[in-house]
Amino acid sequence: MSSPTLSAVTTSALVVRDLRKTFGDVIAVDGLTLDVRTGECFGLLGPNGAGKTTTIEICEGLTAPDGGEVAVLGRRWASDARELRERLGIQLQETQLSEKLTVEETLSLFRSFYRSGHPVERTIALVQLVEKRGARVGTLSGGQKQRLALACALVGDPELLFLDEPTTGLDPQSRRQLWELVESLKSQGRTIVLTTHYMEEAERLCDRVAIIDRGRVIALGTPRELIASLGASQIVFFSAADGDRTIDEHALGAIGRAVQSARAPRATDGGWELQVDAPHEAIPALLAELPRHGVRLTELRTHSPTLEDVFVTLTGRALRDG
């Protein structure tokens, strides 16, 4: 992990150093350090409660940190708030826009706050809401509302875009539509910082990802680097018939040792997982080993490792568990 200094601001869109924030007894952000380069899409990936939203809201100038430093586009919130507001586009996690206004009225309002920006019509076209321009916000679907929220963040033509959980709560189709939108923004060379707890989202959209847990960065790199750091080529999942003896910690350890090249055996939702280098050797060994523990196999699957597996390996917990 690199340790950026504030002198790097000329090439960095966002520099965060040793950030700390406590709410009562809860330590939300615990010495977090980041460096987002101009033009990249940077992801903060972590489970709910990891401190992602607190971190991004400190960067957005909406929450004051207890300690640490933040430089956004080379500026500080304390001295350049007004200028920064003009240059940032922000989407918050839980904003509900006024339901009585139409799409066009909502965007005209947001556009009026910025000295310069895109025309409302062009922004509506960009987020594919042309047919809904005259519709009240209250009648929009979840995906359409989220695209409108994105439009509100874009209408001031920002240099840096913050998106906090842009696809949470959306159906798969709406999620894919929003991803395509973010990808088109990326291709225009816009700097984007987004938080997510969906590893597919981080893998698909982000040039670099910081995996956040308990207010700290526990891994940083491109999705490919992070996955490669596991050193495993496949993840093997297996499950047993109901009523069979379950595999306890001890037995799981024994299985892991018996199967050549297997690492990090663990129980998951409805079964067990092993990380392996050579599935063609590991799977026969596993099939031979399981009957010794009284387990009748009902399912056997393999998949390529993902950021989820990286998180699990680093923390012993699944992303969705929180």
Added chain:
Amino acid sequence: MAERPVRPALAELALVRLREFIREPEAVFWTFIFPLLLAAGLGIAFRNRPAETVKVGVVATSAAAAETTAVALRTSQQLVVDVFRADSAAARALQSGSVAMVVARDAAGALEYRFDASRPEARTARLLANEALQRAAGRSDPVSVRDASITARGSRYIDFLIPGLLGMNIMGGGIWSIAFSIVTARNKKLLKRLVATPMSRGEYLLSFLLSRLGFLVVEVIVLVGFGALVFDVPVRGSLVTLGVVCLVSALAFSALGLLVSSRAKTVEAVSGLSNLVMLPMWIFSGVFFASSNFPAAFQPVLRALPLTATVDALRATMLQGASLASIVGELAVLVAWLVVSFIVALRIFRWR
């Protein structure tokens, strides 16, 4: 697509207020229709009626004696007479209030007035009945008098009521509509989203005052116009003075609305707070009856309330034709509320 020019943020914000209001049918009803219904209802209930009649009962030892007394009483046009056969029936009527007084005549012809002296109606009945009976028995008045009855426009209850309702409406609109919009925006995190843009916070708050003034013009015209057309309520002062009173009071109550909504996070919390602020003024500020009914010791406090100042200034302007100079005290009270509330609200406002 044609590109529309960008309006100034303050204009956009004020337009949003206007659109949100018009698209909420309940808000339109409570702001514009309800006060009219209230004025119409109260105006009809308290309309000036011809001199009221009072009901008295008669009970006597014989039917003939009772009839003689009843005939004597009926010479007064303001008395309606019921004859009872038994003391018990008369006592029941008196208790239930269906007669204001009972005249009882014993065998010797002596009269007894049975009434509750604490009831104004009963005292009126006693005076009217005694007068009728004494005259029937031959009393003549030493001084001759003549009644001349007048009804002056401007002194009826409806004349008193319309400025009161107007003041109440200005208060309700200022406090309730502003508190509701701001707390809803805060609750839905819209306020937080807005302060994440370069929007000026002062302009945001100012947009509430501006849109409030837009609605005010409609409210005043509707209510004053309704009073003038339907009940012939006068506007004796100049329209400019009336406009100044409405403007200053609307700004004062809007500032109070900002203050009430400066911290609350839920609509429930701000409803309670708004009622806490408004309820005492509905009672003590002389909307429905004169605040001079309250003890003299309270008067300085009552006069310092913004609604008292508003209602007093409106009545002075509409009913007595007061000039601006003569209501400067009330206006000073309102300006003080405006300035203090706005400054405190800005200081303690919760933006997220």
